[in-house]
Amino acid sequence: MAASSTLLRSVLRLRRALAASMAAVAIIIASAAGAEELDAAGTSLGPRLVVDPPMVTARLFYHGKTVRVSGTAPAGHEVAIVISGKETPVDLKLKGKVGGLLWSNIGDVTIENVPSLYLLATSPGLRGSLGAHAVESASVGYRAVESKCRVSPARGADEDHRIFGEFVKLKEKQKLYGVTEGGVALTAGSSGDLDCAADFFIPPDVPVGSFDVQLLAFDRHRETVLASALLTVEKAGPAATISAMARERGLLYGVLSVIVALLAGVLAGVVFGHRSKRGH
Amino acid sequence: MDLSIYLPVAENAVSIPLLFGLGGLVGFLSGMFGVGGGFLMTPLLMMIGIPPTVACASDSNQIVAASASGTFAHARAGMVDFKMGTLLLIGGLTGGSLGVFLIKLLRSVGQADVLIHAAYVIMLGGVGSYMFYESLGDLRGTRQSKLVPRPDGRPSIYARIVRTLPWKVHFPRSNVTVSVIMPLLLGVMVGVLAAIMGVGGGFIMVPIMVYLLRMPMHVVVGTSLFQILFTCINVTVLQAAVNHTVDFVLALILLAGSVIGAQIGARASERLKGNQLKILLAVIVLVVCAKMLLGFLLPPDILVGLKAGE
Numbered sequence: 001m002a003a004s005s006t007l008l009r010s011v012l013r014l015r016r017a018l019a020a021s022m023a024a025v026a027i028i029i030a031s032a033a034g035a036e037e038l039d040a041a042g043t044s045l046g047p048r049l050v051v052d053p054p055m056v057t058a059r060l061f062y063h064g065k066t067v068r069v070s071g072t073a074p075a076g077h078e079v080a081i082v083i084s085g086k087e088t089p090v091d092l093k094l095k096g097k098v099g100g101l102l103w104s105n106i107g108d109v110t111i112e113n114v115p116s117l118y119l120l121a122t123s124p125g126l127r128g129s130l131g132a133h134a135v136e137s138a139s140v141g142y143r144a145v146e147s148k149c150r151v152s153p154a155r156g157a158d159e160d161h162r163i164f165g166e167f168v169k170l171k172e173k174q175k176l177y178g179v180t181e182g183g184v185a186l187t188a189g190s191s192g193d194l195d196c197a198a199d200f201f202i203p204p205d206v207p208v209g210s211f212d213v214q215l216l217a218f219d220r221h222r223e224t225v226l227a228s229a230l231l232t233v234e235k236a237g238p239a240a241t242i243s244a245m246a247r248e249r250g251l252l253y254g255v256l257s258v259i260v261a262l263l264a265g266v267l268a269g270v271v272f273g274h275r276s277k278r279g280h
Numbered sequence: 281m282d283l284s285i286y287l288p289v290a291e292n293a294v295s296i297p298l299l300f301g302l303g304g305l306v307g308f309l310s311g312m313f314g315v316g317g318g319f320l321m322t323p324l325l326m327m328i329g330i331p332p333t334v335a336c337a338s339d340s341n342q343i344v345a346a347s348a349s350g351t352f353a354h355a356r357a358g359m360v361d362f363k364m365g366t367l368l369l370i371g372g373l374t375g376g377s378l379g380v381f382l383i384k385l386l387r388s389v390g391q392a393d394v395l396i397h398a399a400y401v402i403m404l405g406g407v408g409s410y411m412f413y414e415s416l417g418d419l420r421g422t423r424q425s426k427l428v429p430r431p432d433g434r435p436s437i438y439a440r441i442v443r444t445l446p447w448k449v450h451f452p453r454s455n456v457t458v459s460v461i462m463p464l465l466l467g468v469m470v471g472v473l474a475a476i477m478g479v480g481g482g483f484i485m486v487p488i489m490v491y492l493l494r495m496p497m498h499v500v501v502g503t504s505l506f507q508i509l510f511t512c513i514n515v516t517v518l519q520a521a522v523n524h525t526v527d528f529v530l531a532l533i534l535l536a537g538s539v540i541g542a543q544i545g546a547r548a549s550e551r552l553k554g555n556q557l558k559i560l561l562a563v564i565v566l567v568v569c570a571k572m573l574l575g576f577l578l579p580p581d582i583l584v585g586l587k588a589g590e
Contacts, residue, residue, distance in 0.1 A: 060529070063284040063293035091587040095580050102576045104394045108587065166584040173582065174329075204286060204293035205329060235288060239529075243288040246524050254520025257341050257528050258513050261535055265348025268539035272353065272547075 048072055049215045049227035056202055057236040064204045069213055070197035071227055072189055077217040078126040079184055080140050081198045083231060085116030085211050087148070092167065111167055112150045117176050117206055121183030121198040126218060138223055140216060141179060142168055175203040208233050289527035290334040296533055298328065303342060303537025310538065311350040311545025312552075313561045314501030315482035316343045316508045319568060321534070330530065332586075337519035338530040340512045345535035346542045347509040353546035354502025361453035361499050364463055365506040368489075371467020372481065372511055378468065379475025386476075396476055401572050403473070407487045408565035415559035438492075454495040454503075466492060482508050483565055490558065497554030501546075 049071040056065045073079045089112040096106040120140055138144060145168075151160040171177035180198075189195040196215070211231045217224050235243050245253045284293040302324055306317035318339050325335035354360050386395060445459030466488050474481030482504055489500040520526040549557060 058286050058288075058291075060286055060288075061282075061284070062286040063282055092584045093587055095583045095585060098394050102394065102398075103579055104397060104576065105585070109584075163584060166582055169582045170584055170586070204284075205291055207291055239286055239288040242528055246289050246520065246526065246528070250524050251517070251521040253528070254517040254526060257520060257526050257531060258344055258516050260528075261341055261344035261516075261531065262348050262513075264535050265345040265350075265539050265542075266352055268345075268349045268543055269352030269356070272543040 049213060049229045051213050051229050051231050054230065055232045055234065057234060058204070058208065058239055059235075059237045060239050062204060062239070065202050067200050067202055067231060068197060069200060069215070069229075070195070071215040073186075073194045073196055073215065073217045073226055075188075075192055075194055077194065077219050078123045079186065079194070079196045079226075080120060080122045080126065080138075080216045080218065081184055081196070081200075081213070082121075082140050082216070083117060083119045083200055083211050083213050085118070085207070086209065087113045087115050089152075090114055090167070092163070094163070109155075109163060110152045111164065112152055114145065114149045114167070116209070117211055118145060118171070119178050119180075119200050121180045121200065123184040123186050123196065124182040127181060138218065140223075142177075174205060175201070176206065202231075202233065206233055208235055285529060285533070287330070287334075287527045287530045289525065290330045290338070290530055292329050292331075294328055294330070294530075299530065299533040300537040303346075303534035304541035305537075306534075307346045307349070307538030307541025308545040308548075309541075309564065310343070310346045310482075310505070311353065311542035311547075312501070312549045313482075313545075313557060313564075314350070314486050314504035314508075315561070316347060316512065317482075317538075318343060319483055320564075325530075330527075331525075333519075333523060333525045334527050334530070337516065337523065337525040338527045338534070340515040340519060341526050341528070341531035342534035342538050343508060343512040344516055345531075346538035347505045347512060349539040349542040350505040350546055351502060351509055353543055354505060357502075357550065358453070359498050360502035360506050361451055361495065362503075362506065363449075364451050364454055364489075364493070364495065365503040367460060367463035368467040368470075368485065368503070369507045369510050371464040371469075372471040372474070372485075372507060373514065375468035375471020375473075376475045376511070377471075379472040382472060383476050397572065397576065399473075399476070401569055401576065403484070404565050404569035404572065407484070408562050408569055410491075411487055411558050411562035412566065415555045415562060418555040419559065451495075454493070454499050456494050458493060462493060481511075483561070486561065497557055498549070501549055501557070 049069065052068045052070070053065075056067065067083075069081050069083070071081075089110050092109050092111065093105040094107045094109055095103060098104050098106060122140075142164075146161070146164050149164065151163055154160060155163070168177055184196050184198040187195045209232070211233070213229045213231050215226045215228070217226050234240075283296045285296050285299075286293045302321065306321045306324075309315060309320065310317045318336075321339045321342075322332075322335050325339060326332055330338070351360060383396075442458065442462065445461050447460045448457055449460050450457045470481045470485050470488060473484055485504050485507065486500055489495045489504065490497060495503070516526060552560075
């Protein structure tokens with residue numbers, strides 16, 4: 001028994017060491033090849049990134065959950081951790097002045113390919129170490145999100161950029177988008193690597209589904225995806241039952257909702273009626 | 281201790297005491313004035329993070345409870361004109377369907393939102409100011425009743441038109457005799473406006489019953505609630521079946537507050553004079569109007585908004 005657990009620990013240690021080596025090798029190879037796109041150099045080392053808990057369950061008394069994402073990065077790098085949702089189109093109403101006096105909706109626009117959730121945390125020295133320009137041209141951050149999206153119908157580069165900025169403000173207000181510079185804590189790991197960790201608050205209005213979690217490393221020349229994992233948000237218990245019934249048996253759900261409301265209304269009438277009669 | 285609850289259809293968590301309090305406040309207004317309260321509740325729910333479509337649909341569900349509670353209380357006191365209410369309801373449901381098509385037409389023309397909001401502000405401002413002025417005059421005893429003929433002895437144009445309409449019916453509960461065309465036509469008008477504005481229409485229906493049908497204020501409140509009850513049953517079932525946007529948990533907490541509020545409101549209504557009720561409702565309508573007007577004039581924080589359903 002003791003021998004087998006010792007063997008298991010040795011295997012795990014070996015696996016961690018191997019994964020760390022692979023990450024370092026990936027960065028070296030990427031540097032040597034002069035790769036500029038993270039996809040070309042990206043290496044996914046799933047076990048190196050831990051999402052705790054990996055699944056968030058929304059029950060009736062759920063009010064959001066803080067999730068800790070931790071991993072390991074090669075020494076001498078800055079890191080970023082990003083949680084992003086599926087890219088979807090979002091229909092928006094544009095607000096503007098009508099007749100130079102009244103603020104109202106002045107048109108509709110669709111922003112295509114924007115993530116449903118975008119939470120980014122970076123290590124404290126990322127901007128200082130790489131410079132603002134490098135950060136802005138990275139594959140993470142709002143610039144990166146904007147480069148992938150498309151405003152439809154297009155209204156010219158400046159106007160599309162302004163609309164995207166307003167969209168980000170809206171999403172930040174909903175707490176579905178956020179960038180926290182310095183949100184990733186770095187500490188020296190036992191094997192000379194950097195242990196990195198960040199806490200993310202998953203707000204209650206995040207739609208259910210799976211979200212990509214990525215750990216990226218940056219040096220002066222390039223960036224690399226070190227590891228990726230999944231975070232899942234799902235409903236459970238009565239919340240899941242009610243939601244499924246509303247979706248799948250809408251008519252019955254509506255009729256039942258009305259019956260309950262009618263009963264509650266009449267019951268209140270009877271209760272208050274009796275009290276009233278006693279009172280008078 | 282966090283007293284929030286997760287709303288499975290709205291997909292958001294909201295404080296239970298806050299929802300209960302909102303339900304109670306709107307239920308009180310509903311029981312007191314005979315309005316559904318949707319024109320207050322829906323924006324309040326949106327302000328606390330409920331998606332617009334879920335806010336509208338779930339609010340309808342809670343109004344079913346509040347209006348059932350209020351109708352029960354008023355019917356017990358003999359203050360519901362079921363005959364008049366049924367005619368208004370038939371007109372209202374027809375008008376609602378017409379309004380849905382009209383809004384589609386307006387949107388295809390463009391600038392529909394400006395037109396709708398402007399119509400909303402003008403109507404609220406007009407109705408509120410008139411009710412306020414008229415009730416104030418009554419309370420001070422400086423205004424003559426509208427039923428008294430004009431100084432020249434001739435009835436008003438409106439009165440002359442009403443008198444010429446056929447199929448006159450007596451409504452004993454309201455003690456008025458009018459053509460059945462009147463409540464049907466007015467019901468259609470309110471239904472159209474309610475569909476365009478996206479509200480239940482109680483706050484338009486109440487002044488119409490008072491000023492155009494000449495019903496006594498206390499019967500108006502109960503009859504309006506009776507009519508709202510059936511309108512909201514229809515909306516709730518349709519929203520649940522077609523759009524899947526009724527959040528039962530949200531509606532349940534709101535209605536727990538609103539049924540109690542409606543009973544207290546109905547009690548308060550019985551203790552106030554008709555003119556006092558009218559002037560209070562006029563103040564609420566004017567406050568909502570002022571808020572909308574400010575929304576028109578002040579620049580918004582964010583220059584985009586999610587379209588309904590997002």
